[in-house]
Each structure stands twice: as C-alpha cells, then as structure tokens.
Amino acid sequence: MxxxxxxxxxxxxxxxxxxxxxxxxxxxxxxxxxxxxxxxxxxxxxxxxxxxxxxxxxxxxxxxxxxxxxxxxxxxxxxxxxxxxxxxxxxxxxxxxxxxxxxxxxxxxxxHRTELFNRVGLFEYPRKGAWSIVFIASQEDNEISDALEPHEGKTIAVFRPITPNVTTGYLLYVKESDVIPLEMTVEEAAKLLISAGLVGPEYRNKTKELAKQARANVEHEKPALEPARPVAEKAQPARRRRTASSRPKR
Incomplete structure (x- = not known):
C-alpha cells in the first residue's frame, strides 16, 4: 500500500x-x-x-x-x-x-520590460520581526520619492506580492536601507511564493557547486613544483670552485 x-x-x-x-x-x-x-x-x-x-x-x-x-x-x-x-x-x-x-x-x-522587477529583496512587513519577499521595481524620480526624501532619505518602490497569487499585492515606498537584497532571481522568488514556501531556490547547492568549481580551477592553474635536488648536488659546484681557487699558481 x-x-x-x-x-x-x-x-x-x-x-x-x-x-x-x-x-x-x-x-x-x-x-x-x-x-x-x-x-x-x-x-x-x-x-x-x-x-x-x-x-x-x-x-x-x-x-x-x-x-x-x-x-x-x-x-x-x-x-x-x-x-x-x-x-x-x-x-x-x-x-x-x-x-x-x-x-x-x-x-x-x-x-522597460527588462528593467521591471529585476531584483528581489526582504522587507520587514507587516510587523517587526516578520519578513516578506518583495520585488524591487525600476527606480525613477517622481513626486512621491521627492516628497519623502527630506523626511525619510532615499526611498525605493517595492512590490509585495500575495501568496499564492503573485499578480496582486501592495506597492510600498520604503527606505532603501530597510530592504535586504537577495541573490535569487525573480522567477525563483515567484516559485517560492506560489508554492507557499515549498519550492525554494537551490541556494546551497549552487553555492557548493561554485565553490567546487573554483577549487578545481585553482588546482588546475597551480604551477607544478620542480623536484628538489639533493643537497650534495647543490654543494658540489661550490666545492669544485673552492678547490680550483685554492690551487697554487705556477
């Protein structure tokens, strides 16, 4: 069964x-x-x-x-x-x-379809200690950002989607320093939201694979060490030179 x-x-x-x-x-x-x-x-x-x-x-x-x-x-x-x-x-x-x-x-x-929502970040919402995934939109100066700059500093527009329907959500203007950028792509974040957190990006596997490739490249590019010569061979030319210099002149 x-x-x-x-x-x-x-x-x-x-x-x-x-x-x-x-x-x-x-x-x-x-x-x-x-x-x-x-x-x-x-x-x-x-x-x-x-x-x-x-x-x-x-x-x-x-x-x-x-x-x-x-x-x-x-x-x-x-x-x-x-x-x-x-x-x-x-x-x-x-x-x-x-x-x-x-x-x-x-x-x-x-x-601007290639510039819309090209980054993903974390924003503390809806309360302190709770973090939400947001899509960072392409930033353009407008009346809202100019009005908030004297009070809040530099602000950015982010879109907070709702699980599992990522086409609806909230548009928020927040401080740029309050948003933590992530390395995942927009497609990976959308999969994570649609699946309610069940399908996440393979971040650790990708990191391990990149580290493995980096170590392999370092080992491949490392120059081969020359074999060490015996001490006797290194000292022999010097001893010959000293013997030749110590001979009496005729």
Missing amino acids: MKLRNYFLTGIIISAPLAITAYLSWSIVHWVDSWVKPYIPYRYNPDHYLPFAVPGFGLIVALVVITAIGFLTANFIGRTVVGAGEKLLNRMPLVRNVYSGLKQIFETVLA
Missing part, C-alpha cells in the same frame, strides 16, 4: 502541472477565438467549410492583425491617424482618464 501511495503521488506530480498548463492554454485559445472569429468574413472562416471547428485560428488572425496595426502605425500616416484619434479621446471626460492610464501602463511595461 505504501508503494501504491508513492506511485499515486508521483503520478500527480507529473500529470497535474501538464494538465493545468494544457487547460489554461486551451482556455486562452478558445477565449480569443470567441472574440475574433465572429468578425472574420464568412469566406475566410474555415469553420464554415470544414465539419469541425479549427482551434487557434482566431488567435492567429489576432496576432497578424495586431502586428499589421503596429507596422502601419510606425510610419508617418499611421502616427497622424493615431494622434488624431488620441486628440478625440482626450476630449471625452471619462474615457480620457481610462485611456491615458492604460496607455501609460502598457508603455511602461513594454518599453
């Missing part, structure tokens, strides 16, 4: 991530298809010619259309059309606030 239990748990560990990943991917594909396929002309929709629905066709059409919009917007005519549309949206009282906020978020995320 113990072996059967272990086999069952092993099967769950192998099949559950695959099943959840396939389910989420399939759900996203169907969600995009349900939005895009109704707008595809009848003659170009393969669902009307085939006896079965083609999954993912709407997703492919959406990717092509978004890429084409980006290509057309990159030239002068496209920028002019987009500028005219933004001027029209800016005249609408409620729509302009929503549009400007969403546009700024997408521009920040896509333009």
Whole structure:
C-alpha cells in the first residue's frame, strides 16, 4: 500500500502541472477565438467549410492583425491617424482618464520590460520581526520619492506580492536601507511564493557547486613544483670552485 501511495503521488506530480498548463492554454485559445472569429468574413472562416471547428485560428488572425496595426502605425500616416484619434479621446471626460492610464501602463511595461522587477529583496512587513519577499521595481524620480526624501532619505518602490497569487499585492515606498537584497532571481522568488514556501531556490547547492568549481580551477592553474635536488648536488659546484681557487699558481 505504501508503494501504491508513492506511485499515486508521483503520478500527480507529473500529470497535474501538464494538465493545468494544457487547460489554461486551451482556455486562452478558445477565449480569443470567441472574440475574433465572429468578425472574420464568412469566406475566410474555415469553420464554415470544414465539419469541425479549427482551434487557434482566431488567435492567429489576432496576432497578424495586431502586428499589421503596429507596422502601419510606425510610419508617418499611421502616427497622424493615431494622434488624431488620441486628440478625440482626450476630449471625452471619462474615457480620457481610462485611456491615458492604460496607455501609460502598457508603455511602461513594454518599453522597460527588462528593467521591471529585476531584483528581489526582504522587507520587514507587516510587523517587526516578520519578513516578506518583495520585488524591487525600476527606480525613477517622481513626486512621491521627492516628497519623502527630506523626511525619510532615499526611498525605493517595492512590490509585495500575495501568496499564492503573485499578480496582486501592495506597492510600498520604503527606505532603501530597510530592504535586504537577495541573490535569487525573480522567477525563483515567484516559485517560492506560489508554492507557499515549498519550492525554494537551490541556494546551497549552487553555492557548493561554485565553490567546487573554483577549487578545481585553482588546482588546475597551480604551477607544478620542480623536484628538489639533493643537497650534495647543490654543494658540489661550490666545492669544485673552492678547490680550483685554492690551487697554487705556477
């Protein structure tokens, strides 16, 4: 029974991530298809010619259309059309606030995607003695940091995610000296948070492996020592020199 239990748990560990990943991917594909396929002309929709629905066709059409919009917007005519549309949206009282906020978020995320949350740290929260994992965001001077600098000194923006949903959390402005930086990557910290502390980074194993490699490199680069010569061989030339110098001159 113990072996059967272990086999069952092993099967769950192998099949559950695959099943959840396939389910989420399939759900996203169907969600995009349900939005895009109704707008595809009848003659170009393969669902009307085939006896079965083609999954993912709407997703492919959406990717092509978004890429084409980006290509057309990159030239002068496209920028002019987009500028005219933004001027029209800016005249609408409620729509302009929503549009400007969403546009700024997408521009920040896509333009600086390699700099967002590139470090992980520890911050003492929500009480003294309790530490939370935070993602350190890319720092830019703004009104909040300028207002806090005379009172708190240099502050940084950190994002404290909530376990197990790391996409939600709190944005905090804290002293830079109160944050302890860590060597783990953002992906490793996300795994640790999603698993509620069960899947941690292999910090000790990596450290041991690096130390082992360093010792191996030192041993490999160390020059070989020359074999020591006997004392008699070293003293023989000196004795010969003394004998030659002590001979009487003719």
